Amino acid sequence: MMSAYMKAMVYHGPGKYGLNDVPVPKILEPGDAIGKVILSTISGSDIHIVKGGIPEVRYPLILGHEFCVEIIEIGPAVRNLKVGDRVAVSCITFCGECSNCRQGIYARCKTKGYGSFGIFGPEGCQAEFVRMPKADNYCYKIPESLTPQDVLFCGDVLSAGYFGVEMADVQPGETVVVVGAGPVGLCAMTTARLRNPSKIIAVDTIPCRLNAALKTGAADLALNPAADDVVEIIRELTDGLGADKTIECAGLQPTFDIAFNAVRCGGKISIVSIYERPVTVPLNKSWAANISLSWGFAPIDRIPVLMKLIEKGKIDTNFLCTHKAPLNEIMRGYDIFGNKKENCLKWLVTPWET
Numbered sequence: 017m018m019s020a021y022m023k024a025m026v027y028h029g030p031g032k033y034g035l036n037d038v039p040v041p042k043i044l045e046p047g048d049a050i051g052k053v054i055l056s057t058i059s060g061s062d063i064h065i066v067k068g069g070i071p072e073v074r075y076p077l078i079l080g081h082e083f084c085v086e087i088i089e090i091g092p093a094v095r096n097l098k099v100g101d102r103v104a105v106s107c108i109t110f111c112g113e114c115s116n117c118r119q120g121i122y123a124r125c126k127t128k129g130y131g132s133f134g135i136f137g138p139e140g141c142q143a144e145f146v147r148m149p150k151a152d153n154y155c156y157k158i159p160e161s162l163t164p165q166d167v168l169f170c171g172d173v174l175s176a177g178y179f180g181v182e183m184a185d186v187q188p189g190e191t192v193v194v195v196g197a198g199p200v201g202l203c204a205m206t207t208a209r210l211r212n213p214s215k216i217i218a219v220d221t222i223p224c225r226l227n228a229a230l231k232t233g234a235a236d237l238a239l240n241p242a243a244d245d246v247v248e249i250i251r252e253l254t255d256g257l258g259a260d261k262t263i264e265c266a267g268l269q270p271t272f273d274i275a276f277n278a279v280r281c282g283g284k285i286s287i288v289s290i291y292e293r294p295v296t297v298p299l300n301k302s303w304a305a306n307i308s309l310s311w312g313f314a315p316i317d318r319i320p321v322l323m324k325l326i327e328k329g330k331i332d333t334n335f336l337c338t339h340k341a342p343l344n345e346i347m348r349g350y351d352i353f354g355n356k357k358e359n360c361l362k363w364l365v366t367p368w369e370t
């Protein structure tokens with residue numbers, strides 16, 4: 017018989033978090049499914065949360081929002097899932113019926129109890145089990161030919177990077193600059209490549225990220241603002257014009273400034289990062305040079321497309337999986353991933369081991 021308690025990573029307020037014994041989730045609504053978490057990650061947002069960087073987050077709360085599960089129980093209204101299915105899950109839960117959901121702005125679902133797992137919505141996935149309300153809306157069966165690790169990032173960082181490329185409207189032959197070569201930035205580069213740009217330039221201050229971008233072929237050139245005059249070099253490479261498109265994946269004033277100053281007149285800046293602090297945007301300069309800015313939260317309905325691209329071998333994000341350990345070691349993961357130690361790009365969490 018299954019125990020009534022499980023291990024979970026619980027946030028108890030800024031600076032206070034740890035592995036706790038908590039009740040195993042139960043079906044509460046007819047559209048619920050319960051999943052056994054087979055693989056999850058620690059995300060940059062989790063690190064912001066535990067440091068108190070997102071003060072709106074309620075607590076206690078189980079963290080985690082990027083994951084795959086095996087369905088172990090379904091409510092009577094669930095239609096598309098069955099017990100035993102292995103699915104990739106979107107980081108966002110949503111009702112599918114409110115005015116925002118009908119417009120595809122799922123992250124702003126107005127119905128109480130929905131929102132991002134482990135941030136503003138239901139309990140998160142850094143646990144043995146997770147409850148998924150209206151699970152039909154955002155759980156996608158993992159194709160037979162793929163592993164959970166192959167599709168793990170579809171529900172969060174890969175969707176975000178892909179959306180950055182969509183907003184930038186990358187065209188064949190263009191020069192694309194991706195500022196921030198963390199997981200989202202690396203996913204943006206990987207998916208920008210599908211559109212045949214002439215050059216992808218990665219910008220970051222962390223050498224292991226730039227190395228990953230070059231080694232995997234995600235980027236053609238890597239620039240480090242700590243050593244290089246990034247904007248000057250990009251202008252030299254583009255006959256003094258600037259890049260056609262810049263994608264901002266870091267979320268700081270200096271990284272926004274690079275994205276802004278490196279783009280050409282008439283170019284596009286696409287922003288998929290979260291800014292912890294207010295940022296100054298030179299709107300008059302943007303107006304005068306016809307530079308357009310787009311930003312937004314990635315819609316998660318691209319997951320089936322991304323899975324098809326992975327199945328066809330067009331996208332492979334396995335290079336991000338530098339670290340992998342059971343839930344038992346998650347505190348070490350928060351330290352190593354959170355403090356950018358050991359060249360860690362992503363910390364993967366496998367099930368609790370007894």
Ligand SMILES: [Zn+2]
Nearest residue numbers: 111114117125
């Ligand atoms: Zn809704």
